[in-house]
Amino acid sequence: IVSALDKDVDAEDHGKVQRSSKLCGxxxxxxxxxxxxxxxxxxxxxxGMKAVLTLxxxxxxxxxxxxxTAVYHAFSSLCYFTPVLGALIADSWLGKFKTVIYLSIVYVIGHVVKSVGAIPDVGDSTVHVVLSMLGLVLIAFGTGGIKPCVAAFGGDQFxxxxxxxxxxxxxxxxxSINAGSVLSTIVTPILRGDVKCxxxxxxxxxxxxxxxxxVIALVVFIAGSGLYKKSPPEGNVLVCVCKCIGFAIRNRWKNSKKSPKRSHWLDWAEEKYPKRLIQEIQMVFRVLVLYIPLPMFWALFDQQGSRWTLQATRMNMDFVMGVCFCVVKMLNALLILVFIPIFDMGIYPLIGLCRIKLTPLRKMAAGMILAALAFCAATVVEINVIKSVVEPPPAKESLVQVYNLMDSEVTVQFPGQTVLSDPLKSYEDPSGYTSLPLTGESQLYTVTVTHNGAEYQCGLTFTERTTYSLFLHTAQPGDTVCKLVNDHITKSETGAAYLRFINTHTENINITVGxxxxxxxxxxxxxxxISVPRGEYNGVVCETNTDQYHIDLGLLDFGAFYTVILSKESNGLTFKxxxxxxxNDIHIAWQVPQYVFITAGEVMFSITGLEFSYSQAPASMKSVLQAGWLMNVAFGNVIVLTVAEGAGMEQWTEFLLFAGLLVAVSIIFSIMAYFYTYVDPDQLDKIFREDTDDEKVGSSDSKKNEAVSLNDMPKQTKM
Structure with missing residues (x-):
């Protein structure tokens, strides 16, 4: 590592080596x-580490x-806030190359600490927690720190x-990002579950x-040291920027009435700071202003790992043409690998043949519209998914469904409501849930049951936000028994089915299901x-003290809740x-369109934005601007948390809200982009290579000062 770091050379001298090191001519x-x-x-x-972190x-x-969930999202947020720190270190102190080396070492140490914390024999539970949290913090600083540097460093090589x-x-x-994501998401869960230690x-x-x-990533990066074009750091950029902005604001406040107007408010810093620095700050500000609407895109994009995953758990996750649910979860990364060459070699050239100027900002605006369409598709899916879901009761309310296990129809009268229950229909389909209003956290109800002309009254206590089943059966002739039990209505996040048995036999029964x-x-x-994995259950063993029986339950499907009534008859044990x-009756394949839209939007928005951030940044602030681009992801997650926690709306409504917000934001962004004038990236370094002595305040050569004016730079088309 020391040898590699000692090979730092001036970018201009290193260009001679680089020009002779090209790929295949x-x-x-x-x-x-x-x-x-x-x-x-x-x-x-x-x-790979994140794939098993929640588990x-x-x-x-x-x-x-x-x-x-809270710790997982806190870690993810930290990973996208730390790029600012890495960018400052790279641009102000170490340079991109050394920053990647040093923070990668921190990254490796974090992984090692995290792995050691997962060894059961290492200390007690407190030690495991401490090592895990320390490892995650180091990983967050490592991955976040190098994130803005690697992309910008790659751009520097050209x-x-x-x-x-x-x-x-x-x-x-x-x-390469998505290829690593796909492979690791497959491999590490296998290592966790299939390998025992x-x-x-x-x-x-x-x-x-x-x-x-x-470790391999670090070794590979160091191995290319002799070939890299390494731009030296430009000094403490952020401090200079902050001081320059502060001076411009103060100077304008004090002298705006005495002095003539200036073309830009930052020009009020000309009395103290070089024109080059002022122009660079202007360039960064112009891009950062464009960034203001962008977090909304990431607010939608990052819901693939949360809202969309939860939506998938309430769908039929049976195999999709031989592709299992785990692959559907990786659909975005897989589609990225397919879409990038399709867009670069097919769609973009075709649009060019139609004489449509597809500038970077236009691509980004189109990507936002595609992401909004993805959430419209998700809304349609969600509306159909919730048809199989029982929503939990709100405060001061409970739900109850009636099971009639008697020999004839009964009438169940709750205060203000009446439920009819036929035993034949009850076995095929329960009565459905009835909402019971409560006056407080719990309430005692007197329930009247009418059976064969006779009335029976049961005193039952219901608690708010709770769901119940009321089983009615006969203990002895002329008697009715009311049995109230809690129901489980929350669907399994793994797609499992829930199952329970009611034994009407006179002997206890032990049942083995899988x-x-x-x-x-x-x-x-x-x-x-008890939750059981989805599947066919034939030959289920039922044992009493005297006999053993086998029953075929058939398919226990995704997300369903089953009640099985066991009865003893002359021909053996029967069940209903x-x-x-x-x-879950909506197939998970219906999620594919929303993944196609969001991935197409990502290709047009994210990749374009990454390159745009690099090309429009001055040389001394490329990593800082890359960090600003990554910060959009963190702020996007803040938007999700704010809407999810504060809005309190149904999921499909929330999806539609996000889609509408992104459309509105894309319109605002398009208007802002229309007034943005591109700076020709080919001319940036040439312009700023002017002698800094000629840019100082009071220079007699005003022509040179004018030559590096931002307004006089070579421009490209708008938007």
Whole structure:
């Protein structure tokens, strides 16, 4: 590492070496191969670790779902706030190359600490938590710190005139990100679940392999050291920028009435700061202003891992033409690998043949519209998905459904409501849930049951936000028994089915369903609710003290809740299977259109924005502007949390709201983009290569000062 760092050379001198190091006679420098491989390994490391992180929190550290989710998103947010720190270190102190090296070492240490924390024999539970959190913090600083540097460093490898090749590089760079994501999302869950170590799931190996990939990423990056074009840091840019802005504001406030107007408010800093610095800040500000609407795109995009995943768990996740649910979850990354060459070699050239000028900002606006269409598609899917979902009751309300296990029709009268229940229909289809208003957190109801002309009254206590089943049966002739039990209406996030048994037999029954065991006491005993994997269950074993029976339950489908009534008859044990909660009947393949739209939007928005941020930034602030671009992701997540927590609306309404907001934002962005004038990236370094002595305040050569005026730079078309 020290040897590699000592090889830092001046960018101008190194250009001679680089010009002789091209890929296959093209204008692509060989050095970018090392950068692309480094990015592939680093993204494998990051996404591989995240693929099992939530499971690690829940099953290894034994945290509840809410805490696990909170820590997961806190870690993700930190990963997108730390790029600012990495960019400042690169542009102001170490340069991009050394910053990537040093922070990659921090990254590796974080992975190692995280892996050690997953070894059961290392300390008690507190030690595991401390090591896990320390590892995550180090990883966040490592991945966030190098994130803006690697992309900008790759762009630095191209000569000024090779704009087309540099644009292609950002597409290849983005493909390497998604290739690493796809492979790691497949491999690390297999390492966790299929490989056993220390008597259980092997989280240490699942975290250890990403650590090894990060070591490889570091080694590969260092191996290309002799080929890199390394631009030196420009000094403490942020401090200079802040001081310059502060001076301009103060000077304008004090002297605006005495002095003539100036073309830009930052020009009020000319009395103290070089014109070059002022112009560079103007360039960055013009781009940052365009960034203001962009977090809304990421607010939609990042819901693939949250809202869309939760939507998928309430769908039929049966195999899609041989492709399982785990692949559908990776559909975005897979489509990226397909769409990038399609757009670069097909769609963009075709649009060009139609004589339509497809500028970067127009591409980004189109990408936002495509993302909005993705959420319109998600809205349509969600409206159909919720038809099989029972919404939990709100405060001061509970839900109840009636099961008539008697020999004839009964009438159940709740205060203000009446429910009719036929035993034959009840076995096929329960009565459905009835809403009961409550006066407080709980309330005692007197329920009147009419059976064969006789009335019976049951005193039942209902609690708010709770769902119940009311079972009616006869204990002895002329008597009615009311049995109120809690229901489980929340669908499994893994697509499992829930199952319970009611035993009308006079003997206790033990039931074995797959690897799960149920116990139902005699005389209308009710078993516990247990989730079982979706599948066909034939030959289910039912054992009493004297006999053993086999029953065929058939398919227990995704997300359904079943009640099975067991009865003893002359021909053996019989059963009736009822579907309390409807199975997920919307196939997960219906999510494919929304993934196609969001991925197409990502190709047009994200890749273009990455290259745009690089091309429109002055040389001294490329990493800072890359960090500003990445900060949009963090702010996008803040928008999601704000809407999700504050709006309190149904999911399909929330999807539609996000789609509408993004359309509105895309219109605003298009108006802003119309007034943006591109700076020709080929001319940036040439313009700023003017002697800094000629740019100082008071220079007698006013022509040179005018020559580097931002308004006089070579321009491209608007929007």
């Amino acid at each position: 093209t204008n692509y420098p060989v050095s970018i191969a090392f950068i692309v491989v480094n990015e592939f390994c680093e993204r494998f490391s990051y996404y 690690y929190f829940i099953h290894y550290l034994h945290w509840d779902k809410n805490l696990s 000569d000024e005139e090779h704009v087309k090749e540099r644009r292609k590089f950002f597409s290849i760079f983005y493909m 220390f008597g259980g799931d092997c989280y240490a190996l699942a975290f250890g392999v990403p650590a090894a990939l990060m 690897t799960d065991e149920f116990y139902a006491a005699a005389n209308y005993g009710i078993s516990q609710n 299977k009822m579907e309390d909660i409807q199975a």
